[in-house]
Amino acid sequence: MPEPFLRLSGVRKHYGEHLAISDATFDVMPGELVSLVGPSGCGKSTLLKVLAGLHPHDGGEVRIGSPTHPFDPARDVGMVFQAPLLLKWRRILDNVLLPAEILGLPMAEARERARGLLGLVGLTGAEEKYPYELSGGMQQRAAIARALVHDPKLVLMDEPFGALDALTREKMNLELLRIWKEAGKTIVFVTHGISEAVFLGTRVVVLTAGPARMADNFPIELPHPRTLDMKTHEQFGVYCRRVYRLLGME
Amino acid sequence: MKNWLIAIAAHAALVAAWYLFVKLGDVPRFVMPGPVETLNALLEPSYDWWRNILVTTTEIFAGYFLALAVGVALALVFTWSKALEAFFMPLLVSLNMIPKVALGPLIIVWFKYGILPNSLMAFSICVFPILLTTARGLRETEPELLDLVRSLKGSRWQLFTKVQLPGALPYIFSGMKVGAILAVAGAVVGEFLGSDKGLGYLMLQVQVTLDTPAMFMAVLMITLIGMVLYGLVLLLERLLVVKDARGA
Numbered sequence: 001m002p003e004p005f006l007r008l009s010g011v012r013k014h015y016g017e018h019l020a021i022s023d024a025t026f027d028v029m030p031g032e033l034v035s036l037v038g039p040s041g042c043g044k045s046t047l048l049k050v051l052a053g054l055h056p057h058d059g060g061e062v063r064i065g066s067p068t069h070p071f072d073p074a075r076d077v078g079m080v081f082q083a084p085l086l087l088k089w090r091r092i093l094d095n096v097l098l099p100a101e102i103l104g105l106p107m108a109e110a111r112e113r114a115r116g117l118l119g120l121v122g123l124t125g126a127e128e129k130y131p132y133e134l135s136g137g138m139q140q141r142a143a144i145a146r147a148l149v150h151d152p153k154l155v156l157m158d159e160p161f162g163a164l165d166a167l168t169r170e171k172m173n174l175e176l177l178r179i180w181k182e183a184g185k186t187i188v189f190v191t192h193g194i195s196e197a198v199f200l201g202t203r204v205v206v207l208t209a210g211p212a213r214m215a216d217n218f219p220i221e222l223p224h225p226r227t228l229d230m231k232t233h234e235q236f237g238v239y240c241r242r243v244y245r246l247l248g249m250e
Numbered sequence: 251m252k253n254w255l256i257a258i259a260a261h262a263a264l265v266a267a268w269y270l271f272v273k274l275g276d277v278p279r280f281v282m283p284g285p286v287e288t289l290n291a292l293l294e295p296s297y298d299w300w301r302n303i304l305v306t307t308t309e310i311f312a313g314y315f316l317a318l319a320v321g322v323a324l325a326l327v328f329t330w331s332k333a334l335e336a337f338f339m340p341l342l343v344s345l346n347m348i349p350k351v352a353l354g355p356l357i358i359v360w361f362k363y364g365i366l367p368n369s370l371m372a373f374s375i376c377v378f379p380i381l382l383t384t385a386r387g388l389r390e391t392e393p394e395l396l397d398l399v400r401s402l403k404g405s406r407w408q409l410f411t412k413v414q415l416p417g418a419l420p421y422i423f424s425g426m427k428v429g430a431i432l433a434v435a436g437a438v439v440g441e442f443l444g445s446d447k448g449l450g451y452l453m454l455q456v457q458v459t460l461d462t463p464a465m466f467m468a469v470l471m472i473t474l475i476g477m478v479l480y481g482l483v484l485l486l487e488r489l490l491v492v493k494d495a496r497g498a
Contacts, residue, residue: 052401074403081394089416089492101412102404130492150402 003066005030005186006051006154012059013046019212020046024060026205026217030069030153033180033187035197037243038207038215044190047207048156051188052077064154069186071153075103078147078155078185082162084139086131092118092142093127099150110149117145120179137168141175148183155187162191169193170228173200177226194247198239199226206246215246283463288470291463297452299471305448307475309365309437313372314479317429320373321380322422329388329414330406342381350375350436354443368440368448375436376429380422387421388414423487430483434476 004027011024021043028034036044049055050062053073065071078099086095093114100110118127121141123134131139140160147155160176161169173196180187191197197204198220206216220239222230230236265285271277272284279287292299328335353374361367391414399409441450449468456464 049397052397054397054400077401079398079401081398083392083394085392085395085398087395087413087416089419098412099398099402102399102402102408132493 002029002068004028005032005064005066005069005071006034006188007063008060010060011047011050011057011062013043013050013055013057021050021207021212021214022059023213024205024207025214026203028186028188028203030066030186031184032202033177033189033200034203034205035201036188036190036205036207037192037194037197039192039209039247041212042207042209043212044207045158048158048188048190051154052079052156069153075150076153078150078152080140080143080147080155080157080160082159084131084136084143086139086142086146088131091128091130092123092134095131095142096146096149098146103150105150113151114145114149117148118142120148120182121145122175135168137164137172140164140172144176144179148179148185153186155185157187157189159191160189161196162193169196174226174228176200177224181225194240194243195231195236198222198236198243199231204239204243206243208247216242218242280460280462283466287463288466291461291467294461294464297456297464299467302447302449302452302468303471303475305365306437306441306450306472309368309440309448310372310433310475310479312365312369313437314376314429314433316369317373317377317380317433318426321377321425321429322384324381325384325388325418326410326415328385329410335385339385342378346378346382351439354440357440358444363444363446368437368445371440371443372433372436376432379428379432380425383421383425383428384418387418390421391417419487419491423483423491426483426487427480430479431476433479434472438472 006028008027009025012022013020024043024047026034036047038044046055050057051064064073065076086092087098090098093111096114096118097107097110100107100114115127118124121144123138123141123145126134126138126142131142134142144160147157161172164172176189177200189197189200191200201220203217203219205214207213208215218239222233222235222239269285272282283291291297324338328339350371354371357367357370357374361370395413395417396409399413404412437448438450441448442454445451449472453465453468456468
């Protein structure tokens, strides 16, 4: 039995009086894609910031890395946000290279890697374009390539497809699953879309608001590769209903 | 290309209208000279046009670029230190309310008259817009971008050079454009208040003899210097700021 890559036990975080997250306890195995789902204010973005090392937690324990998958907090985190947040004045290839520049990685290698990643996310030919020349979905693909360029072990995604239209979003879900399989990263994916969480996740962690706490954590045993018609399978509905019930919506 | 032609045509039309107005209206020369008389003012050697143009240009450019350097540097210091910003920003906003023209007599007392005090007039009038827009631009960086750089343990300097400064450039340029116009006004007002050379000084001299064509020419020259400075700023913006991020 390999050790988990990510182990949270009883993680709690306050901002002053406000309790942002409590009781977060779950393990993530190396290479898993775990969905954090919950309503606004449930602390899912807070949890992501704790994992990114941007905010300290004030209770419980967070352990990232294992003997087989050592973790360097500076180099092993990739982040994708709801907005692509590409630098407007940089061409796409140079945008993807930003983390490599900050980390001082050898640029010739990084450039090759960035080109490869742009291919992986389906942006071959866009290397020399500026962000404004790409659609929202394509910009988000570039942001995913940027999150992977320094070869991090952990990729944190904060509602990355939340600003996209419904059809583009479905398409990006399939793309993400393909990228995840090929890149072999551990991904923590924050969303408020219940079916998105179930469709993408090997595991779903449900967070509730008021009080902000972790409500459930269960594996999704749907086969891989996932296809859109699985959304009509009975088991998919069972998982979704389980989340709806936890969030008090049934 | 077509807009270029329209712009040239509009200017030509203005000159033509000016010519016709003076010609058909039979306007006296000392009230308003025509375009040809205005150009002829350049032929008067005692007006020392080139030297005066050079002096005024020096004052404008020196004041302007000093303001640019000081404005951007101060704004940078403010983004690094919240305490300094909290202390100095309200002060600067109040100082900005001083009509800079009112400082003219004081500047003459402190620095005598000549190129230096007039450059300082230009500086004092255009440093605030540059400082305030730069500070604003540096503050506008999306918080998630700060998170991204911090998650990679990037340094402040990296954050500034790779994210904040290039992101603030459109703001800096909007301040620079306002500043360019103000710098011209500052230098000329300085020359009006006390000076022994420059185009503003020349205007006061020819006013006495009612040589209105020379005054027209001086205004035209001051305008042209301003246009050269403004054009340089636009050119620099075109080179440094990506199309999408450029303001009007």
